[in-house]
Amino acid sequence: MAQPPFDPYYLYxxxxxxxxxxxxxxxxxDDVKAREIHNLFRRRPxxxxxxxxxxxxxxxxxxxxxxxxxxxxxxxxxxxxxxxxECEYLGSNxxxxxxxxxxxxxxxxxxxxxxxxxxxxxxxKRKPGxxxxxxxDKRSKGEPDVQGSSSDDDGDSDPDEPTGSGGNHGDSATxxxxxxxxxxxxxxxxEQHETGSNGGLCSTLFIxxxxxxxxxxxxxxxxxxxxxxxxxxxxxxxxxxxxxxDFEEVDQAAKVLExxxxxxxxxxDRGGMHIEYLxx
DNA sequence: AGCACA
Numbered sequence: 362m363a364q365p366p367f368d369p370y371y372l373y374x375x376x377x378x379x380x381x382x383x384x385x386x387x388x389x390x391d392d393v394k395a396r397e398i399h400n401l402f403r404r405r406p407x408x409x410x411x412x413x414x415x416x417x418x419x420x421x422x423x424x425x426x427x428x429x430x431x432x433x434x435x436x437x438x439x440x441x442x443x444x445x446x447e448c449e450y451l452g453s454n455x456x457x458x459x460x461x462x463x464x465x466x467x468x469x470x471x472x473x474x475x476x477x478x479x480x481x482x483x484x485x486k487r488k489p490g491x492x493x494x495x496x497x498d499k500r501s502k503g504e505p506d507v508q509g510s511s512s513d514d515d516g517d518s519d520p521d522e523p524t525g526s527g528g529n530h531g532d533s534a535t536x537x538x539x540x541x542x543x544x545x546x547x548x549x550x551x552e553q554h555e556t557g558s559n560g561g562l563c564s565t566l567f568i569x570x571x572x573x574x575x576x577x578x579x580x581x582x583x584x585x586x587x588x589x590x591x592x593x594x595x596x597x598x599x600x601x602x603x604x605x606x607d608f609e610e611v612d613q614a615a616k617v618l619e620x621x622x623x624x625x626x627x628x629x630d631r632g633g634m635h636i637e638y639l640x641x
Numbered sequence: 642a643g644c645a646c647a
Contacts, residue, residue, distance in 0.1 A: 383644090385643090385644050387642090387643055387644085388643095412645065412646070414644090414645060414646090416643085418643080420643095421643065423643080423644065423645075425644070425645065425646080475642090475643090477644095479644060479645090480644050481644080481645090483645080483646065483647090484645085484646055484647040485645085485646045485647065486646095486647080495645095495646080497645070497646085567642065569642070596642095603642065637642085639642090
C-alpha cells in the first residue's frame with residue numbers, strides 16, 4: 362500500500378468509505394406515513410435528516426437516515442503529526458440502530474424494522490428552505506401523495522410532546538383511533554414469544570458479502586467450531602452468494618455474530634463477512 | 642436479503 366498522501370480530499374474519501382453516517386431502514390410497511398417517521402426519529406441523538414422512499418413494492422418502503430456529521434478535522438501542524446479525523450457518528454448510529462432494530466413498527470401487520478448501515482452516505486444537500494424530511498413516492502396507485510419535504514420549518518413543534526398542560530407522558534393518550542402506534546415512546550419492541558418472531562434476533566444468522574468462490578464447506582469450517590452450530594446453507598441465486606447459519610440458541614448465534622462480524626474467509630474478495638440475524 | 646439522492 363502506498364502511503365496515503367496528506368490531502369484533505371483524500372481523507373474525506375477515506376472518511377466516506379469508512380464512516381457511513383447513513384442508516385438503511387427496511388421493513389417499513391408501504392403505507393407508512395412521513396409523519397410516523399418524523400415522530401420516530403426526530404428526537405434521536407445525532408439525527409440529522411432522512412429520506413423516505415416508497416418503492417411501490419409491498420412492504421418495501423425504504424428509509425435513509427442521516428446522522429449529523431460532527432467530526433474533528435485536525436490537519437498536521439508541521440511537526441510531522443499525522444492528520445486525524447475523529448468521527449463520532451458511527452457510535453451514535455449504532456445506538457439508533459440497536460434501539461430500533463427489531464422494533465415492531467406496525468403491530469397489525471407485524472412489520473419489523475430492520476436497520477443496518479447504508480451502502481453509502483446520503484448525498485442530498487439540505488436545501489436552505491427545506492425540512493429534514495424528503496419523501497419520494499414511486500407508488501403508482503392512489504393519489505400522488507407527494508410532499509416534497511416537511512413543512513415543519515425545523516421549528517420545535519413536537520407532536521410527541523404536548524407542551525401545554527396535561528403532561529401526559531404515558532402511552533396511548535395521544536393516539537388517534539386508526540393510527541399506527543409509532544413514536545419514540547410507544548414503538549413496541551417485539552416480544553420473544555410472539556409467533557416465533559424475535560424481532561430480528563433469532564438463532565439463525567444471515568451472512569452476506571461473501572466472495573464469489575465461497576463454498577458451503579468453507580463456511581461450515583468457519584462456523585462449526587462454535588457451540589450450538591447446527592447447519593449452514595449457502596445460496597447464490599444469480600448474484601453474490603449469501604449464507605444462512607443456524608445455531609441452537611439465540612445467544613450462541615449472537616456470540617458468533619459478534620466474533621465473526623467482518624472477518625475474512627479464504628475466499629473473501631471484498632472485505633469481511635457481513636453478518637446479521639435472519640429476519641423471521 | 643431489499644440501498645436513493647447527487
